[in-house]
Amino acid sequence: MITVESLTKCYGGATVVDGVSLAIERNSITAIVGTSGSGKSTLLRMINRLVEPTSGRVLLDGHDTRDEPAYLLRRRIGYVIQGNGLFPHRTVAENIATVPRLLGWDARRIEARVRELLEVFSLDPATYAQALPYQLSGGQQQRVGVARALAAEPAVLLMDEPFGALDPIIRTKAQEDLLDIQRRFATTVVLVTHDMDEAFRLADHVAVMSGGRLLQYDRPAVLLTRPADPFVSRMTGLADRAMRLLSLVTAGEVALPGASDGPAVAPTASLRDVLSELLWCGADSARVVDADGKPRGRLTVAAILAHGRP
Amino acid sequence: MPRAATVLRLGALALLVVFLVRPQSFAPLFAPLTQYGAPPIYDQGNLLQLALAQLGTVCLAAAASTLVAVALGILVTRPSGAQFLPLSRTLVNIGQTFPPVAVLAVAVPLVGFGEKPTLIALFAYGLLPIFENTLVGIRTCPPAVLEAASGMGMSARQRLLSVELPLAMPLILEGIRLSLVINVGTATIGSTVAAKGLGEVIIAGLLSSNTAFILQGGLVTGLMAILLYDGMVALERRLLRPVALD
Numbered sequence: 001m002i003t004v005e006s007l008t009k010c011y012g013g014a015t016v017v018d019g020v021s022l023a024i025e026r027n028s029i030t031a032i033v034g035t036s037g038s039g040k041s042t043l044l045r046m047i048n049r050l051v052e053p054t055s056g057r058v059l060l061d062g063h064d065t066r067d068e069p070a071y072l073l074r075r076r077i078g079y080v081i082q083g084n085g086l087f088p089h090r091t092v093a094e095n096i097a098t099v100p101r102l103l104g105w106d107a108r109r110i111e112a113r114v115r116e117l118l119e120v121f122s123l124d125p126a127t128y129a130q131a132l133p134y135q136l137s138g139g140q141q142q143r144v145g146v147a148r149a150l151a152a153e154p155a156v157l158l159m160d161e162p163f164g165a166l167d168p169i170i171r172t173k174a175q176e177d178l179l180d181i182q183r184r185f186a187t188t189v190v191l192v193t194h195d196m197d198e199a200f201r202l203a204d205h206v207a208v209m210s211g212g213r214l215l216q217y218d219r220p221a222v223l224l225t226r227p228a229d230p231f232v233s234r235m236t237g238l239a240d241r242a243m244r245l246l247s248l249v250t251a252g253e254v255a256l257p258g259a260s261d262g263p264a265v266a267p268t269a270s271l272r273d274v275l276s277e278l279l280w281c282g283a284d285s286a287r288v289v290d291a292d293g294k295p296r297g298r299l300t301v302a303a304i305l306a307h308g309r310p
Numbered sequence: 311m312p313r314a315a316t317v318l319r320l321g322a323l324a325l326l327v328v329f330l331v332r333p334q335s336f337a338p339l340f341a342p343l344t345q346y347g348a349p350p351i352y353d354q355g356n357l358l359q360l361a362l363a364q365l366g367t368v369c370l371a372a373a374a375s376t377l378v379a380v381a382l383g384i385l386v387t388r389p390s391g392a393q394f395l396p397l398s399r400t401l402v403n404i405g406q407t408f409p410p411v412a413v414l415a416v417a418v419p420l421v422g423f424g425e426k427p428t429l430i431a432l433f434a435y436g437l438l439p440i441f442e443n444t445l446v447g448i449r450t451c452p453p454a455v456l457e458a459a460s461g462m463g464m465s466a467r468q469r470l471l472s473v474e475l476p477l478a479m480p481l482i483l484e485g486i487r488l489s490l491v492i493n494v495g496t497a498t499i500g501s502t503v504a505a506k507g508l509g510e511v512i513i514a515g516l517l518s519s520n521t522a523f524i525l526q527g528g529l530v531t532g533l534m535a536i537l538l539y540d541g542m543v544a545l546e547r548r549l550l551r552p553v554a555l556d
Contacts (some may be wrong), residue, residue: 085458
């Protein structure tokens with residue numbers, strides 16, 4: 001649980017972050033979105049005190065983050081940045097072992113953890129443990145960056161535009177990996193992005209920032225149906241807000257009992273994807289089917305459309 | 311390193327060693343350069359000892375330059391030491407622009423004749439390349455890497471020792487190499503203030519119009535500089551991992 005209390009940062013006369021308060025739930029993904037210069041990165045960097053707040057405070061599980069030296073605090077918080085910042089003179093294994101080493105773990109425990117993480121991120125230890133960062137592709141470097149941030153099993157993971165430098169295909173894969181990993185390690189993730197699709201895809205809660213102020217902090221669906229400010233609507237996009245809303249609901253959540261001779265869709269598919277599939281096939285309804293072939297019900301076009309309205 | 315180049319270097323090293331250990335066997339080679347039956351090989355001292363003395367002086371001075379220049383380079387790249395940058399630059403530049411001969415002239419009245427004034431002159435002369443390279447090396451560390459280091463929870467000291475200095479190391483070593491090579495040649499002037507070195511051989515040649523002596527002093531010094539350079543390059547390759555910083 002991260003509690004941000006009226007956090008403010010001024011540089012000279014300019015206020016970059018202006019009295020932001022929010023409570024981030026444990027084991028959730030929160031996206032901070034905004035245009036460049038909105039103060040979103042500064043807000044994130046005040047959580048691990050890479051930027052010291054001018055006023056206000058941050059509580060981590062009820063403890064003020066200023067109670068310990070900043071570098072000790074940061075060892076408990078994972079941090080991933082755009083361009084990943086891998087140490088170019090250290091091997092992949094050494095990069096991942098950075099924080100465990102700082103914490104003084106014994107060699108065997110570090111080695112086991114590095115191996116585990118390489119496997120989680122589908123990087124074969126035999127091939128990659130001793131490789132240097134420049135020998136990896138962009139996507140692999142990004143995965144090592146996340147693995148390094150997770151090495152010491154932090155409860156909180158901060159990510160500053162972590163997927164910004166990746167091409168669309170690798171980015172989608174990296175986002176899926178993040179969702180898997182967040183569930184697997186039960187990490188609280190705070191992610192800064194300017195990509196609304198990314199925010200809607202990953203986040204349980206979205207914080208919209210503009211000019212240093214927090215305009216709205218809520219579940220993605222609420223941002224669409226009840227925007228607190230015209231700027232929030234502009235950020236989320238007016239033209240495709242119905243489709244965005246559909247993308248937030250999965251087929252499994254809203255499938256109705258009954259049979260259908262339409263195309264089969266997975267319960268994890270979003271209504272947006274199901275609708276697209278139905279349009280493509282010219283069918284009126286889809287069969288929702290589990291991965292092991294068990295029928296879970298059906299979805300009609302009319303039922304889907306009902307979810308695309310506030 | 312191409313094989314031919316390695317063979318050439320090893321050959322040069324062998325030639326240098328043989329000449330320093332058994333200079334008299336080269337007498338016929340230098341005899342045509344002498345007049346009136348003057349000795350073709352320097353006979354007023356042991357060439358090997360002179361060469362080693364010169365090398366020792368140069369290495370000692372380089373060690374001192376490295377210590378001071380790297381320490382200064384680190385200091386002025388810390389937030390707390392940034393204000394000392396202009397001052398440090400000026401001092402180091404004076405060290406380079408003030409001619410070593412003049413440094414000798416100033417130093418002798420203060421510390422007397424012999425090794426000491428030479429060490430001072432070489433120390434001052436060798437600071438600049440090491441200082442500037444340390445500065446560039448530390449300053450060109452990729453910002454994302456430094457941010458990551460701090461974000462991981464490294465203290466300022468840990469960040470310096472395990473990220474900034476290792477990344478700056480190729481440039482620092484290059485600076486030391488430049489400083490060493492420049493000073494091997496410069497060290498010969500130390501003989502004007504009675505420091506042991508090959509300058510003695512050159513000066514003796516100048517005083518007695520013996521071209522063979524001048525050539526011997528010059529050639530041995532030149533070969534030492536070249537081999538030192540190559541030795542440092544080989545050392546750098548061995549010490550440093552290939553790192554692509556783009």
